[in-house]
Amino acid sequence: MRMIHWMCNYTRMDKIRNEVIREKVRIAPLEHKMRETRLRWFGHVKRRSKDTPVRRCEGMTLADCRRGRGRPKKNWKEMIREDLSS
Numbered sequence: 232m233r234m235i236h237w238m239c240n241y242t243r244m245d246k247i248r249n250e251v252i253r254e255k256v257r258i259a260p261l262e263h264k265m266r267e268t269r270l271r272w273f274g275h276v277k278r279r280s281k282d283t284p285v286r287r288c289e290g291m292t293l294a295d296c297r298r299g300r301g302r303p304k305k306n307w308k309e310m311i312r313e314d315l316s317s
Contacts, residue, residue, distance in 0.1 A: 266314045273311050
């Protein structure tokens, strides 16, 4: 965002919201770019053969692992499922 502010000749003192500047320059929101990158990596991984280390790690489960308190973190499969549904 600092580079985009500089391109538009704005400073932080101008107090213009990032959404306004992104619309002006026509840059996609960060969430869309992250989703696009995750789905691109998903396609790359799925095209690999079953015996590559990346694909072997996909099916592993950690049985003796203690989790910390609070909500569990989302794993890669859950994120891909969300990205494909939206």
